Amino acid sequence: MKKGELTRVAIVAAALELSARVGLEGLTIGALAERMQMSKSGVFAHFGSREDLQIAVLKAYEQRFVDDVLIPGLTAPRGLPRLRAIMDRWLERTALEAADGCIWISGASEYDDRPGPVREELVTMVKAWQRELTRAAQQAADLGDLHPGVPVAELVFELYGLALALHHDTRLLNTPDSLSRARRVFQRILAANAVPDRLASALLNDRSKKSPSPLPHL
């Protein structure tokens, strides 16, 4: 990487951290320049506008999310094991991020009434994530892991609500055991929708998943 690229990456990393605390809308070139010990024009040289910077932060957030939640989840076999692996990681990450503020979930409220390119980027990302969840749930349905006729779109809606409730209770209400509660609710949602022996074998697999396959089964 050239020096210019390195600086850009460092600016985005600092902006990601800052905006988790102050919100994407609270992100200013001034605060960022101060944090980086750079001049404002130095920061501006890497981003044409504040909007470009906000979009770069969203993209960096998505990249980390994919690396930490989706890719490791994809190492689990298709069907219930994969759906569980993805959800486990997502719920855990949501609880951790709720301490600071999840850029996506908090951003959803910040931007739902602010038309423009940042909102569009956020919508694109949220839809992409919902598609990944839908794909994992659909594979579970196609493999016969779910009861016949389980409406996949509704199941995904329910799972999304679970993450939102976890974020809400942790962040607004400071309920200390929200993560374990969300996990128990997830088990109950699975119990209501999954074929019992498939669920049992997914749980068994889980205990032996200490050495996951290094390559995702896409």
Add this chain to the structure above:
Amino acid sequence: MKKGELTRVAIVAAALELSARVGLEGLTIGALAERMQMSKSGVFAHFGSREDLQIAVLKAYEQRFVDDVLIPGLTAPRGLPRLRAIMDRWLERTALEAADGCIWISGASEYDDRPGPVREELVTMVKAWQRELTRAAQQAADLGDLHPGVPVAELVFELYGLALALHHDTRLLNTPDSLSRARRVFQRILAANAVPDRLASALLNDRSKKSPSPLPHL
């Protein structure tokens, strides 16, 4: 009501409408004064501070919410019929408000990182509402409408997530059929947790509920 009280009520009503669009944090005495065709000091005479005004808006919102969602729900008999009546109204209201922005749900994101009296008021209200939901679900459990052992706190967590997902998808993603999807998910949650013939009879009751009892059965 004296003239002063009437003015105060009118200011709060205008502030409620304004803050649904711009957020509680976006509410300014200036914008409100302009809307009311009053002087800023005229508005200030009724509220000691912007925080007092924000808290008055939250209280007014809660009052309407109780009048529109909780009180009519309480006219349904305890147990599944009441839980359904409350949830039906809450989901419908959430979908309607998502167009403008629900002060509670949007407020949860606005204030989750802003300590102070407005946040405290909001937390008190959200907890009070969760207690009402818990009471309705607990009554359903106590009456044997739910399967034995259904954890009421987890069921309420799930139902709260459903409303959050409805608000999220309607407001951020503009998904047009979110309300009917949320209703179907609610039916599925009930089907997973309720005793089948109790659920069937709650559904039957529903068809004949044209003339609800005028007094809530508390």
